[in-house]
Amino acid sequence: MIGAGSSGIAVLKVLAEQGIPVDCFEKSDRVGGNWVFANKTGMSSAYRSLHTNTSRERMSYSDFPMPRSYPDFSHHRQMAQYFADYAERFGLARRITFETGVEHAARGEDGVWTVELSTGETRRYDALLVANGHHWDPRWPEPPYPGQFDGEQMHSHHFVDAAGFRDRNVLVVGLGNSALDIAVETSFVARRTWISARRGEHVIPKYVFGRPVDQIAVSPLTPLVPFPIRHAFFRAIYRLAVGRVEDYGLPKPDHRLLESHPSLSADFLGRIAQGEVTWKPAIASLEGDRVAFADGSVEPIDVIVWGTGYKVTFPFFDENFISAPDNELLLYRRVFKPGMDNLFFIGLLQPLGPTMPLAEAQGRWIAAYLRGQYHPPPIAEMEAEMRRDRERVRRRYVASKRHTMEVDFDDYLYALGRELKAGAGRARDAGFRLPVPARAQAVAAGSRPGS
Numbered sequence: 202m203i204g205a206g207s208s209g210i211a212v213l214k215v216l217a218e219q220g221i222p223v224d225c226f227e228k229s230d231r232v233g234g235n236w237v238f239a240n241k242t243g244m245s246s247a248y249r250s251l252h253t254n255t256s257r258e259r260m261s262y263s264d265f266p267m268p269r270s271y272p273d274f275s276h277h278r279q280m281a282q283y284f285a286d287y288a289e290r291f292g293l294a295r296r297i298t299f300e301t302g303v304e305h306a307a308r309g310e311d312g313v314w315t316v317e318l319s320t321g322e323t324r325r326y327d328a329l330l331v332a333n334g335h336h337w338d339p340r341w342p343e344p345p346y347p348g349q350f351d352g353e354q355m356h357s358h359h360f361v362d363a364a365g366f367r368d369r370n371v372l373v374v375g376l377g378n379s380a381l382d383i384a385v386e387t388s389f390v391a392r393r394t395w396i397s398a399r400r401g402e403h404v405i406p407k408y409v410f411g412r413p414v415d416q417i418a419v420s421p422l423t424p425l426v427p428f429p430i431r432h433a434f435f436r437a438i439y440r441l442a443v444g445r446v447e448d449y450g451l452p453k454p455d456h457r458l459l460e461s462h463p464s465l466s467a468d469f470l471g472r473i474a475q476g477e478v479t480w481k482p483a484i485a486s487l488e489g490d491r492v493a494f495a496d497g498s499v500e501p502i503d504v505i506v507w508g509t510g511y512k513v514t515f516p517f518f519d520e521n522f523i524s525a526p527d528n529e530l531l532l533y534r535r536v537f538k539p540g541m542d543n544l545f546f547i548g549l550l551q552p553l554g555p556t557m558p559l560a561e562a563q564g565r566w567i568a569a570y571l572r573g574q575y576h577p578p579p580i581a582e583m584e585a586e587m588r589r590d591r592e593r594v595r596r597r598y599v600a601s602k603r604h605t606m607e608v609d610f611d612d613y614l615y616a617l618g619r620e621l622k623a624g625a626g627r628a629r630d631a632g633f634r635l636p637v638p639a640r641a642q643a644v645a646a647g648s649r650p651g652s
């Protein structure tokens with residue numbers, strides 16, 4: 202397995218519990234990935250003030266609740282501790298080789314994976330699990346904006362805190378969660394903070410009617426309610442609790458609520474309403490120490506923070522083997538690559554809700570498969586389902602590179618549960634045949650699925 206972030210450790214635990222031999226390689230000296238502020242890998246995008254935007258009760262792994270002493274929306278320090286405690290509780294560290302990166306992974310004609318490590322060592326494995334995260338490789342504006350900017354620029358990935366922003370004119374670009382948090386933070390110290398985006402957003406508060414917003418009207422039965430009804434219900438709640446973003450000083454979004462990845466903030470609308478953050482439409486051009494906007498206005502800017510999102514990349518795969526141009530990588534229910542029976546992706550999704558319980562469910566699914574207790578549908582069926590999924594996402598969401606892997610939390614879990622049952626039936630009919638033959642067993646560290 203590649204990566205011991207919050208996704209990797211969840212799957213590692215399931216596989217280990219089910220007796221599936223697994224080695225995990227992790228670049229860092231600890232688990233937790235993105236949630237380890239200033240992680241020595243340089244891959245964490247956490248800033249000093251980062252708190253979760255998904256609530257404690259929804260984020261916890263199924264058999265390891267987050268401490269009751271944690272707030273509803275925890276600080277990154279608490280999250281990193283939670284993941285370290287999880288690894289400790291389930292004895293995961295002995296399965297992880299820390300400070301060891303996977304430099305290259307290639308699948309031979311015999312199906313065996315050859316994995317080259319940063320130590321110079323090469324290992325062979327029967328199956329490969331990829332949990333390398335997808336929020337660490339900054340996406341700068343594509344194409345770049347015309348003109349030249351002479352001030353300071355950084356991507357939100359490199360933002361640490363607002364200390365260096367005192368008395369400066371700051372422009373934050375984007376209206377995703379990074380941009381909102383950073384604009385709020387700089388607005389307390391900067392001379393001025395502007396925020397520019399190509400479209401408006403329905404900014405969602407973290408609490409509605411005194412409850413964490415991700416706990417409003419959700420239950421295991423949620424997926425049985427048709428989405429248009431849920432959508433209408435949530436829109437009505439938003440209208441009652443928040444009103445319209447136009448009333449705070451943002452432009453009317455070109456889409457309805459939940460037709461873009463949710464941008465949540467407890468403070469952003471207030472800072473806009475108080476004039477501490479000023480809205481600007483899209484950038485027209487960069488003009489030395491000034492920036493011109495689509496409405497013809499021009500502002501003096503000292504520093505630009507690009508909150509323009511992340512690229513999905515797999516530096517250890519040859520690009521013509523597997524890559525995700527424009528963040529697009531079609532997978533069967535975001536895990537299986539049809540035709541490749543021993544490769545699995547974990548946490549490679551963008552949930553409306555937290556990632557951790559979904560990664561854990563993916564682990565249970567992969568474990569059942571590796572033990573011969575789940576058989577996937579025929580390739581053509583998986584591919585048809587993948588195309589349907591992509592169409593569903595395209596129909597619902599605004600066209601943007603950040604909307605290629607959206608899943609609804611409860612619906613995803615429900616669909617996985619159903620698929621697991623259907624696949625168990627197929628496995629039974631096929632006599633529980635192991636799908637991944639143990640070809641790499643000659644190698645000491647190679648895994649023998651199902652043994």
Ligand SMILES: Cc1cc2nc3c(=O)[nH]c(=O)nc-3n(C[C@H](O)[C@H](O)[C@H](O)COP(=O)(O)OP(=O)(O)OC[C@H]3O[C@@H](n4cnc5c(N)ncnc54)[C@H](O)[C@@H]3O)c2cc1C
Nearest residue numbers: 204206207208228234235253254302303333334548555556
């Ligand atoms: C600022 C920010 C805030 C977020 N807030 C939330 C939130 O509130 N709730 C939520 O659910 N999600 C949130 N997310 C999404 C976030 O991606 C997930 O919370 C979580 O970090 C995903 O875990 P992961 O294990 O998939 O990826 P990561 O946390 O990125 O972990 C990947 C791990 O793989 C390792 N790795 C990568 N490449 C290699 C390699 N080649 N060899 C060996 N090891 C490797 C890395 O070192 C890392 O430890 C946020 C994301 C960002 C950027």
Ligand SMILES: NC(=O)c1ccc[n+]([C@@H]2O[C@H](COP(=O)([O-])OP(=O)(O)OC[C@H]3O[C@@H](n4cnc5c(N)ncnc54)[C@H](OP(=O)(O)O)[C@@H]3O)[C@@H](O)[C@H]2O)c1
Nearest residue numbers: 252253254342343375376377378379399508509510601603
């Ligand atoms: N816990 C938290 O509070 C927290 C904080 C930060 C991030 N996160 C999570 O981290 C992940 C990444 O979030 P993110 O905000 O960094 O990225 P993101 O969700 O991909 O948002 C990127 C933003 O930049 C805009 N954008 C992209 N390219 C642009 C361009 N060339 N010009 C102008 N605008 C452009 C996008 O708008 P378009 O719609 O126009 O493309 C979008 O508003 C998400 O899952 C998010 O939920 C969570």
